[in-house]
Amino acid sequence: MRTELLDRTADVDATLAVPAAPDTPSPERRRRRRGRALIIAVLAVLSVPFVFPTWWMATSSLKPMSEILSSVPTLWPQSPTFGAYVDVFRLQPFAQQYWNSLYIAVLVTVGTILFSSIAGYAFARIRFPGVNLLFLLVLTGLLVPSEVTIVPLFRAVSALGLIDTHWPLIIVPIFGAPSVLATFIMRQFFLALPVELEEAGRIDGLGRWGIFWRIAFPLARPAVAAVAIFTFLKSWNLYLEPIVYLSSKNMFTLPQALTQYVDAYGGPMWNVQLAATTLTVVPVLVVFLLAQRHFVEGLAHTGLKG
Amino acid sequence: MAQTAAIGTGVGRRTSPRRLTAAHRDWIAGYAMTAPVVLGAIVFVVLPLGAVFWYSLHDWNVLANSFVLAGLDNYERMVADPGLRSSLLASLWFSVGLVVLNISLALALAVLLNQKLPGTTAFRTIFFSPVVVSLVAWTIVWGFLLQDDGGINGFLRLLGIDGPNWLRTGPTAMLAVIVVQVFKNVGLNMILFLAALQGVPEDLYEAARLDGAGAWRRFRSITVPLISPTLLLVSILTIVGSLEVFAQIAVLTGGGPGSSTTVLVYYLFQQAFRFNDFGYASAIAVLLFGIVLALTLLQWQTRKRWVFHEN
Numbered sequence: 121m122r123t124e125l126l127d128r129t130a131d132v133d134a135t136l137a138v139p140a141a142p143d144t145p146s147p148e149r150r151r152r153r154r155g156r157a158l159i160i161a162v163l164a165v166l167s168v169p170f171v172f173p174t175w176w177m178a179t180s181s182l183k184p185m186s187e188i189l190s191s192v193p194t195l196w197p198q199s200p201t202f203g204a205y206v207d208v209f210r211l212q213p214f215a216q217q218y219w220n221s222l223y224i225a226v227l228v229t230v231g232t233i234l235f236s237s238i239a240g241y242a243f244a245r246i247r248f249p250g251v252n253l254l255f256l257l258v259l260t261g262l263l264v265p266s267e268v269t270i271v272p273l274f275r276a277v278s279a280l281g282l283i284d285t286h287w288p289l290i291i292v293p294i295f296g297a298p299s300v301l302a303t304f305i306m307r308q309f310f311l312a313l314p315v316e317l318e319e320a321g322r323i324d325g326l327g328r329w330g331i332f333w334r335i336a337f338p339l340a341r342p343a344v345a346a347v348a349i350f351t352f353l354k355s356w357n358l359y360l361e362p363i364v365y366l367s368s369k370n371m372f373t374l375p376q377a378l379t380q381y382v383d384a385y386g387g388p389m390w391n392v393q394l395a396a397t398t399l400t401v402v403p404v405l406v407v408f409l410l411a412q413r414h415f416v417e418g419l420a421h422t423g424l425k426g
Numbered sequence: 427m428a429q430t431a432a433i434g435t436g437v438g439r440r441t442s443p444r445r446l447t448a449a450h451r452d453w454i455a456g457y458a459m460t461a462p463v464v465l466g467a468i469v470f471v472v473l474p475l476g477a478v479f480w481y482s483l484h485d486w487n488v489l490a491n492s493f494v495l496a497g498l499d500n501y502e503r504m505v506a507d508p509g510l511r512s513s514l515l516a517s518l519w520f521s522v523g524l525v526v527l528n529i530s531l532a533l534a535l536a537v538l539l540n541q542k543l544p545g546t547t548a549f550r551t552i553f554f555s556p557v558v559v560s561l562v563a564w565t566i567v568w569g570f571l572l573q574d575d576g577g578i579n580g581f582l583r584l585l586g587i588d589g590p591n592w593l594r595t596g597p598t599a600m601l602a603v604i605v606v607q608v609f610k611n612v613g614l615n616m617i618l619f620l621a622a623l624q625g626v627p628e629d630l631y632e633a634a635r636l637d638g639a640g641a642w643r644r645f646r647s648i649t650v651p652l653i654s655p656t657l658l659l660v661s662i663l664t665i666v667g668s669l670e671v672f673a674q675i676a677v678l679t680g681g682g683p684g685s686s687t688t689v690l691v692y693y694l695f696q697q698a699f700r701f702n703d704f705g706y707a708s709a710i711a712v713l714l715f716g717i718v719l720a721l722t723l724l725q726w727q728t729r730k731r732w733v734f735h736e737n
Binding site for chain 2: 156159160162163166167169170171173174176177180189191192193235236238239241242243246247248249251254257258260261263264265266267268269270271272273274275276292294295296297299300303327328329332353356357359360363364374375376378379388390393394397400401404405407408409412
């Protein structure tokens with residue numbers, strides 16, 4: 121990230137050096153420079169509400185309750201303590217809940233990529249009777265928010281005896297409405313892929329599956345990255361479904377577990393809640409900062425192709 | 427067309443059965459490859475949607491285990507229900523506030539970041555970072571900041587301002603929920619706008635500048651029309667997304683104070699899983715579906731009027 125930033129700065133200097141006359145400090149240039157300083161100042165002010173909450177969360181999680189409640193806010197803990205972090209694991213099976221969220225999100229992501237890319241390929245490239253009708257049928261999923269179908273799905277899940285299991289959190293997102301956007305994005309990508317790339321495979325005698333696995337799928341990496349990112353985040357953020365389907369603490373997912381750190385009166389135990397929140401936010405942020413280029417470009421891609 | 431027909435007759439019969447099986451093999455592959463997704467759509471979308479319509483015609487209390495055909499009773503109840511009316515109003519405020527703030531801030535950030543400036547990559551990362559943070563985690567932190575003796579009021583006090591109890595006061599509670607949501611997701615829209623802005627040819631701006639067009643004029647007459655397809659996509663996603671807000675409400679305000687932040691989905695959730703009234707909840711779900719459908723169709727209808735097509 122840092123090197124990229126330096127590159128960018130170098131770029132700007134290079135482009136600026138061309139139009140500027142060597143010996144006259146033109147008022148045009150000075151005005152421009154002032155304009156740029158203003159923009160940077162505006163951006164810096166705007167970034168406060170994006171950065172400060174995370175800072176406040178992480179530092180407050182190290183404060184004892186008395187400091188959290190003190191009327192004068194402190195930007196840095198006066199006497200840092202890890203007590204709240206111990207409580208996070210003492211009060212709930214937090215490691216188990218962390219694992220639950222993680223493995224569910226990974227399974228959903230892998231499953232969605234697999235089925236949406238196969239189907240997206242077929243919808244884009246194979247002419248078979250009813251292909252448009254079937255695609256339209258799948259697209260209805262885009263019009264149906266998952267809240268609309270939560271009652272019948274809850275009833276089906278409970279009739280199958282799957283309440284308080286992770287099955288509905290895995291199967292429904294892979295095959296239901298949440299994966300429709302993924303299928304759509306994959307189809308758009310394969311529509312734009314040049315047909316010639318497949319020809320060689322066909323000449324070598326590959327069937328449809330062979331062409332998909334050996335040629336089309338490996339080429340679809342940008343679209344797959346985009347689908348992977350937003351599928352993972354969607355599963356990671358799921359809240360309504362877990363609180364509807366799950367009832368025992370061992371089965372809880374993270375978003376649900378975070379709201380469970382309350383005292384005897386139902387008030388939030390702020391330091392413990394913030395410590396748990398820090399533990400869920402920081403690793404994700406670190407991964408994001410390391411891979412932010414792929415993240416952002418992957419998502420921009422969905423917008424371009426969608 | 428004529429040529430392939432000629433080739434077909436010219437080569438004779440021997441190849442046609444072979445071609446037929448190849449086509450058939452393609453058909454089989456097509457059905458097999460789409461089957462999981464198609465069956466999924468039927469089982470998890472179409473059938474449940476039909477079931478919601480069916481349930482909505484019933485008087486169904488889960489605890490009493492009663493399931494009685496009641497015709498349009500639930501819909502008549504909806505018309506007379508002040509709770510539903512206030513939840514529709516809350517949803518409307520939330521959607522309008524969110525869409526206006528989110529899209530204008532996203533567009534402003536994208537335009538600022540589209541300048542060639544040092545540090546834009548870092549700012550882009552900063553504005554995008556809340557998108558990857560878990561929604562409930564983000565909301566909890568803001569709940570901590572916004573509570574009566576929380577960080578925001580603490581800093582305001584240092585400036586000599588007595589802040590309100592943001593989440594427990596009618597008008598500020600809804601504003602708080604909107605603002606929290608804007609900062610969470612504005613980075614996503616910003617990235618989509620940035621991608622669109624990078625597709626706008628620089629020479630158009632140059633030409634406009636030579637014609638003496640100011641910055642605002644250039645933005646209105648060049649930028650907006652040229653990125654209008656993205657504007658459409660982003661507004662559909664944002665509006666439909668705004669109707670689905672649930673976790674933020676549940677964590678920040680619990681629908682309160684009073685019912686001022688009880689949006690439609692939260693009301694549906696309460697009816698179904700607090701009061702166990704599945705029939706009425708289904709009727710509300712049908713209403714929600716109707717609204718999403720109407721909004722999406724409306725946006726596609728009007729798109730010809732305001733979406734600029736390059737080709």
